[in-house]
Amino acid sequence: MELKDKLISSFMAFENRVDIDHPVHDIRTEAIKVFEEKGFPSKKDELWKYTSLNTLLKNNYSVFPKDEPGLEFKDVKKYFIHDIDSYKIVFIDGIYSSHLSQTSHEGLDACLMSSALNKPKYRTVIEKYFNKIAKKDDSLTSLNTAFSREGAFIHIPKGKVVEKPIQIIHFATGNEASLMLQPRSLVIVEENAQVQIIERHQSTTENAVFTNSVTEIFVHERAIADYYKIQNDKQSASLIDNTYIAQEKNSHASVHTFSIGGKLTRNNLQFLHKGEYINSTLKGITIIEGKQHVDHSTLVHHSEPNCESHQDYKGIYADKSTGVFNGRIIVEKEAQKTNGFQQSNNILIDDKATINAKPQLEIFADDVKCSHGCTIGQLDDEALFYLQTRGIPEKEARALLMYAFANNVLESVKIPEVKIRINKLIAMKLGVNIGFDL
Amino acid sequence: MLKINNLHASVEGKEILRGINLEVNPGEVHAIMGPNGSGKSTLASVIAGNEDFEMTEGSITMENEEITDLPPEERAHKGIFLSFQYPVEIPGVTVTNFMKTSINESRRAQGLEEMPANEMLKKIREKSELLEIDRKFLSRSLNEGFSGGEKKRNEIFQMAMLEPKLAILDETDSGLDIDALRVVANGVNKLKNKDNAVVLITHYQRLLQYIIPDFVHVILDGKIVKSGGKELAFELEDKGYDWVKQEVAV
Incomplete structure (x- = not known):
């Protein structure tokens, strides 16, 4: 059975595991219809021209892991930033691991999406935020929405400056020969609040893992949210990361993506502006080799005046690895005095390595400062010789x-x-x- | 220490060095002088191991060991240092980090442990004072936005840090004002001892007023055509290279 059909038929089994009377379930039902209609993206889609999911989709993924998986902290310690005090929200094969986690409800919520979806006290928050900025006509996002049940739920109240970073780690144990994961996270940073989040997806074996992750992040007035994605997974693991960020006026949000490992990694990163004087930062370092593939597909949607965005992506590609940078900036007619900066610099180490870089600027306002630059080059032999002469x-x-x-x-x-x-x-x-x- | 025998080298099929013979012993300072295009800088690059030049004939030995097949870093590990005529700008690598990497890689090649951080800092402080280098300068990207003089001073600072047995200074005096020249020359003189050697490659004798050579060689069309003591430099200053050319022709 094709993965698409398998997923659609699994949806009924999934419904037995969740509360179908919850308002979110209507959203899930709508979403599975969108996925059913659209299916997985193919190279015919303009935004997927250089990234093919064909090989990934051939695996017979299990959608619900059968065994209760286990991991000891000592075995996975190296995947944490363990030399700092932090909150930890940890999942093993998609299931929350209480013994690896350190959640909180004191002064902030750093806990589970499943609790937020199940507990009545979170109902209004969920109704206000869940699936509000995730793209409803996107097939992979819809697929995630349909199966949304578990992930991180982070809610930082007004004025709270969170001192400790929050680490979100999704482990895959390889208990199943191949596993599909669909974590769904929601981050709300209220007015004047500040938070730093570190996220990682990590397999502990060489068994195939396909993660289709969706995160919605709401950054309210004058709030600051910094998000760090460490993508250094095993060569058997692939990740489609869909991150949607909505910012209110005077807020700052940054996403740094470090793509070093993994078989296929696609980062769909979208920033929406809902006020003036917003600052958005999107940065990334990609260093890959072999047949690895990393695709950054970014969008900053400037719809209000006096906002700025900074995109800076560096890529180094060896062997037959391939990279894609699809960076979009949209500046609406109302968004005067926008400052939109975009840079994509790439080094190809070997003849067979490829980068497809496509900056797209759609500017409808007339008083803006927007720039984009894209370079593709090699290492400088003269600089190399200079360093070598110094031993x-x-x-x-x-x-x-x-x-x-x-x-x-x-x-x-x-x-x-x-x-x-x-x-x-x-x-x-x-x-x-x-x-x-x- | 360094013995060059019948060295021929070419770039893109064009022969630049056409039979160089040179012997440098510990404690000596040699000056290699010659007009533009005579092959001075090529000689320096070939000794340091630049693969842009193809060595077609001859041999180069350092302490009786053939080095012609060694990559540049292994020549550096044997104690050869080249101060570049045009030091390369490397954005993103600070002078300090570069020096740490450089010293520790050289130590690793010799089977030594990394230099302890406090020792490294002490050494950096000492040597930067010797070259009158501002501390702020050390946290800047290597050569990026440095003036000509700052680049050259930084080259000699690296030499001071690495303490080579043989330092080849390629046109170190060019682009220096008189004060910078004095600082650089003073640095080189302080680093000079009976166990190491310096080869100065220069167009003018200006630097040689500050760093006194034991031997002066004149290179013309890829060959050393005349060698002498320090007085040869003054003679060249007075009479120019045409005089040597005529003498060679005769």
Whole structure:
């Protein structure tokens, strides 16, 4: 049976596991219809021209894991940023793991989507926010919505500055030969509140995992939300990350995406502006090799005046790896004085590596500052020779140049431990043992 | 220490070095002078291991070991240092981080542990003072936006940090004003001792007033055509290279 049919027929089984009288269930029912009609995206879709899901869809994924999975902290400690105090919301094969988590209801909610969906006290919040900005006609987002049940639920009340970052980790144990996961998360940052979130999807075995994740983030007036995505999964794991962010006036939101691992990674990242003086930051470092594929599909929708957005993506592609950067900026007629900046810089290490970069600016206002730049190049041989004459071996010299090329993306990372971790992951990825500390 | 025997090298099929012979011993300062296009900088690049140049004949040995097949970093590990005529700008790598990587990679090649952080900082402080380098400068990206003089001073700072056995200074004096020249020359003189050697590649004898050479060689059309003591430099300054050319022709 094709995966699409399997998923549609699984929906009835899924309905037995959730409260079908909950208002969200109508949303799920609508969503499965959209998915049924549209199916998985294909290369015929303009936004999926360079990313094919065909090989991924051939696996016979189990949709509901049968066994109660288990993981010991000592075995997965390395996937946490463990040298800082943090809240932790951890899932194993899609199921909440209380013993790996450290949730909170004190002064803020850092807990589970399942609780938010089930408990009456969250009903009004869910009705106000759930599926309000996720794109309703997008097939993969709709598929996630249809099966939405578990994920992180984060609600930061007015004026609360959350001191500790919140880590969201989705583990896949390989208990099933191949597993499909559909985490659904909701983040609400009320007026003047601040939060930092680190997210990771991680397999612990080489068994196939296909994650189709949706996160909705609401950033209210003068609030600040910083989101860090560490994508360093096993070569057998693929991820489609759909993240929707709505910002109110004077708010700041940033998403940093570090794509180093995984088989196929697609980041659909959309920012919607609902007020003036909003600041949006989208940054990414991609370093891939072999046959890895990373696709960044971004959209910043400027619909109000006096807002700014900054997109800065660096990509390094070795072997036969392929990258896609599809960066869109829309500036509505009303959005005067918009400052929209977009940059995509890429290095191809090998002849067979590919990057498809497509900046798209649709500007309907006349008093705006928008720029985009896209470069594709190689490492500078003269710089390489210079470093080598100082005793740095070729491999390390190359790594240093690649790191230097990408590292300005790290400057805006506010959590030092995250910066250190990314530096280490990059060094590991490049197979060198040099400290990239600045 | 360094022995070059009948060195021929070409770039894109064009022969630039046409039989260079040179011997440099510990404690010596050699100056290699010559007009533009004579092959001075090519000689420096070939010794350092630049693969843009193809060595077609001859040999280069460092402490009796053939180095012609070694990559640049292994030549560096053997104690060869090249101060670049045009140091490369590397945005995103700070001077300090570059120096740490450079020193630790060289130590690793010798089977040594990484240099402890406090020792590294102390060394960086000492050597930057020697070259009168501002501390702020050390946290800037390597050579990025540096003035010509700052780049050259930074090259000698790297030399001070790496303590090479053989330092080849390629046109280190070009682009320096008189004060910067004095600082750079003073740095080189302080680093000079009986166990190391310096090869100065220069167009003018200006630098040689500050760093006194033991030997001066004149290179013309890829060959060393005349060698002498320091007085040869002054003679060249007075008479120009045409005089040597005529002498060679005779």
